[in-house]
Amino acid sequence: MTARILVVDDNQLNLDLLNARLTMEYYEVLTAMNGAEALDTLERENIDIVLLDVMMPGIDGFEVCQRIKANPATMDIPVVMVTALDQMEDRVRGLQAGADDFLTKPVNEMQLLARVKSLVRLKMLTDELRLRAHTTRDIAIEELLRNQGKAGHEPAEVLLIDERISVFERFSGIMRGAARLHHVNDPKAGVQAAAEGRFDCAIISADFSDFDPLRVISQLRSLDRTRFLPIILSSDIENDTLIARALELGVNDYVVRPVDPNEFVARLKTQVRRKAYHDGLRSNVAESIELAVTDGLTGLHNRRYLDTHLETLVERAHKRGRALSLLITDIDHFKAVNDTHGHDGGDEVLREFARRLRNQVRGMDLVCRYGGEEFVIVMPDTPALMAAEIAERLRFDIADTPFGLGEGCMEIAVTASLGVATLDSDAGETAANLIKKADTALYEAKAGGRNRVVAKAA
Template identity: 65%
Template sequence: MTARILVVDDIEANRSLLQTRLTAEYFDVLTAENGQQALDRCAETSVDLVLLDIMMPGIDGFEVCARLKANAATSHIPVVIVTALDEMADRVRGLEAGADDFLTKPVNEMQLLTRVRSLLRLKMLTDELRLRAVTARDIGLEELFRSGGENAFDRPQVLVIDDRKASFDKLATTLRSHVALSHADAPQKGVLQAAEGNYDCIFVAAKFANFDSLRVCSQLRSLDRTRFAPIILVADAEDETLIGRALDLGVNDYIVRPVDPNELIARLRTQVRRKRYHDGLRDDVAASIEMAVTDGLTGLHNRRYLDTHLETLVARAESRGKQLSLLITDLDRFKAINDAHGHDAGDDVLREFARRLRINVRGMDLACRYGGEEFVIVMPDTPPDVAEEVAERLRTQIEADRFRIGNGEQMIDLTISVGVTSLRHAQGQDGKTLLKRADEALYEAKSAGRNRVVSKAA
């Protein structure tokens, strides 16, 4: 994972230390020595995360954070406060100013890197949602953005998964006056309850009597109904290694016992506000573009959306020096299915293929029905070899599992051919060029006998 990180500190030695640590992990690091310079940097260039000192001359870190979060152009940038201040009141003040996390100097390197990677993954999701909303505006639809998060703490639905009643009761004492609280007293029961409900946040105990808490977190992240639900781990101070692994698995935040009530509410407020902002983006995009840019049969985006959004993705990849790959797949001998079994059977196959396609791509990837039996998958931040692996995995899965048609009464075999290409920055390509190259690779795959993947250097 590569990203641009801004380190803000008025002491050169502190800036250099963080810059050295992050550069060693292949991050692109910018620096600023005061608050105004930090605000200018964020206004002038694309920043993926800010590491922000508090005690600085002029504008302090609290004010810088508040200004970044109040500005629509920078509000989505994660901010981690890094300071020598260790009073609980300072932590809460930072969180209330909009900070996404709080690290105390001297910074523990493992905590620094796990928090940075966790927040950058979240930033990638936010960027993709915002970009799709902008694309919808570009094709002539109504304004999509709502006032994300203004009512983010209006009685959230919260679930606590903890098999120790005394531990749950301590959290409940603080939470009950602020949220609609539910409790699951067993880990697997909690996973099922989370999947059946619609929770704004899920607290998971770091230790269960007879179950691995990381397994609970992993299951919550793998289920469609809970994939985007914020998870806060409730841990002890000595659980440092476990906390790091949990963040790598996709846990959003953690809080350490003994839990300070003010910090608990501040961290919960941050997670709920972010979730409702993301939910608002998803709902607005879905509601506004469904008819205009969605294929009615498969539910995937259609060619109209692809034509606009692909150019945006390519331009962004070019400007940031990042990789991007594109696949075109065609259902082999699809006309024969329509001729032999009728167009209803053909529609059944297209719908099922679209369903399998969704399973085999990431949430940040763009899957579209290009036309007829052709589909396109655009994969940001994906090198050529990984794109080929994805294409081959999809081809193998389609060939191995037969398709049901006619209300499931009949099974038929199906294969696909796939053309793959990737962006090469030195050649200054656009979306049309990528599509043409992928289409040439697809033609080669079909000419060579179908049911195969061909990759063509772009």
């Protein structure tokens, strides 16, 4: 996962150190030595994340952050303040200015890379949601952007999963008036409560006596109902390895107890506000395109939407030098399903097939019904090898579990053939060529015996 990172610091040595370390991880790094230069760079360049020094001459980091978050064109760019300041009021001030996180000088390398990876994933998801909103044209996106910070007049609903009543009592005192806190002391029951409830944020203990907290996080991220639920990891000690792994699994933030009440409430409000914004984008997208660009049988986007949106994704991939892969899959011998079980049985198979595709991909991936029994998955920021692995996982999931038909629960075996193609940016490949390449790979998979994957790299 690559990204363009803007590092802002008035100390050349600090710039060089961060530049070197991030470049080693294959990030593209741009630098600026003051706030004005940073804001100018953000106007001219596509930036995925900003590492921002606080103490700078002229415009300080707090004001730069406020300007970034006040501008609709840059407000979604994650900002990490890198500072030598250790006063709690400075951290709270930064969070109120819109900072997504803090790193303290000298920067811990593991925390730096873990934070960057986590926030880049968040930026990718936000970009995809906004692109889909723009594709539909009739969504009042600017109104949504103006109102994103107005949500939250009602106290947030927060779930705490922690074995200790003392931790619950402590957080209850901290959040009094800002949130309604719900407590579950068993981690397995906590996952179920999160899936069944309507929470704005979950706080997960890192210190269960006999249960892996990373397992709780992975389960929450694997369920449809909780995939986008903000998660804050709460730990008794600074465990860099655990925290880094948790961030990779999708944790949004972490705190080490004892926590400062003002800082924690500011962090919680950031997560709740961000969730309201993303929920609003999803809601607007869903409502606006339901009739025009949604397949009525499966609930997936249809070919009309794909034809429009794929052009945007290809253009963005070329412009930013990002990988883009596309998968076409076809249900094997689908005519025989219709002939044997009727069109009602065929419709059930199509609906279940679509459901399995949805469950196996990321939130940023686009799943469409291409026509008949053909489906397309577009995977932004996905290189050829990863796309082939995803396709094989999908093929196995379809073939491994029979499809149920009707109330009698009759089961039939279903397999699928899959063709995968990756965009050739060097050749300036078009969306039409990418689909043609994937379709050729699908034809080879079917000709080669079906129930298989054929991949065409760029």
